[in-house]
Amino acid sequence: MVRYRRQLVLNRLAEYAPKVIVEVGCGSEMQAAAYAAQGGSWESWTVVEPSQEFSDIARRNELPNFNVVQGFFEDVVDEMPTDPDFILCSGLLHEVPDADRLLSSVRERMGRNTVLHVNVPNARSMHRLLARSMGLILDLKSISARNKSLQQPRVYDLEDLTDQMEGHGLTIFKQGGILVKPFTHKQMEPLPEMLGREVMDGLFRLGEEMPEIASEIYVEARLR
Template structure:
């Protein structure tokens, strides 16, 4: 077991307490990006659970929700959530999910940046957990986000792909650019159906949460539809 995952899960709420409302809003946008590609609501497989906000959205829409995480602590926390009582939790790393767990819909929101060998993990998911018609949604933080580019100009980062303190605290092992995300997905043998961004983010999460109202946030979310390469988060819809 990776004890670092358990430590992160145990204090995850405190790690993003200052911008939890913003994160919830962004997760709703991610959900919309994913759900428009779904053609069956029988089941969904979520890999990597975070604070469970995405899990709640999935569980409200699908007949069966299977939630996989490498942290037993994350599963323990979320299994006590009354909104997730019907969810089937599985303790497994993304690289080794049992082959008998398959779904027409798979979500990997903010998990690929945590995985040491992402291409191998994606290959295993493609071969073991995806059906021919499966829709796979993948989202990650974007190294080319405006706020990271500004950080380079300010001297806070040497380059956009450097890990900052928050990345390290959250257990990130890399920060993807649009190009490197596409490269890893193609290298795993998957086909990219759609690439997009979630929200233009010129400031840090804490600054946005403190100073912006919902109208401003929603405006920058909509703007992100037109400029995905510089959004705070980027996503890909993939199939076999």
Template sequence: MKPHPDDFSEFYSRENITLDIRLIEIGYRYFRPHFRVGTCLELGPATGYMTRLLVEDFPHVTAVEGAADLLSQIPHFENLTKVHALFEEFTPRTRFNTIMMNHVLEHIEEPIPLLRRIRDWLADDGVLILGVPNAKSFHRLAAVRMGLLETEYSLNERDRELGHFRVYDLNQLREDALEAGYAVEAEGGTFLKFLANSQMESTMNDSMLEAYHELGLDFVENCAEVFLALTTAK
């Protein structure tokens, strides 16, 4: 049976992903320069940790989430429309200037057909911000050296718990985007990660998190997260 977002919704409680949320709040600044003025579509908002930021930057945000329990945890905002639907079943009534899809593509069994579908939801001058965890993050490379992972692309326990099908690197993400008919406007990475989340929570304060985000600008291919800003290929 094909997995459903509801199967993994319990993991996304604030207790489980407190550090992830903090990293996304810090890393959000690297997405903002690529936003287009106008409407925004967020795909896979989970409990709305990025939604809270997007509603401050856009006059209207549409958030589409396949897990009803997660969608119900997103607060109400005047300029937010929440939609309970699988991406494969969602059909928007309008096109969007900015589409945000962060930490989603690794959950999709067949990513390229979905990326092609999303391309039709972009306005002519629109941008898709596509972010994923990075296989070549230093913490995964270290896990290979320690014998904890067979390769950096192997799924670890957390990947399986989250329902991931694969772990991307920047090259693979770029290849899928190009095959789906996009042009790459920009690419980047956020945060240098050397330790597991549990270790970071007990050793790193906000100043350290900020510093390792800034260092990521010099080591994009080895950041914990990588992203592309995509437009429709002409």
């Protein structure tokens, strides 16, 4: 899932070729490093990361014009570039305690041409639909044991995500899906080796074709 989420973001970056980029949260593997490895470049890339561990990892990268600000975006918003070309919020909105506060802070820094990319797990993914059909869950938006273990307080579908973004004065102009995942993460683990990369790549493309049942969804928005 991480591999294909990162690939989707790389595809989106390659399409826009933004010069000024803000990334909200970075984790342990730098999206900027992967983008640079495929020939991408920028004038300024700023990562905002609250974790000391991940901030330290990011600072060890020897990437040009790459800045790390430690803290929650909402608390350091004044240190962010104004009117960046691209704001990346990948795999995060469903995890933060107050998603509206984060979106409000992000909107503060957006200019008329800024593209905001957000991706989150999909409440209506194929594996959740299957779980409901099997009687394992009653509601597609139920918080699973995995959600709880990862401190994920909410699950979005495209309608929920669209409503929340529009509630902050944003207009969605593109949306899509990332990877159709028929089974749980644990059940999927052996499949790449068993079925081959071609099958997994096919499931990735199927997510693009059928975002409504993809494992994760994404939207891109500008100021209204």
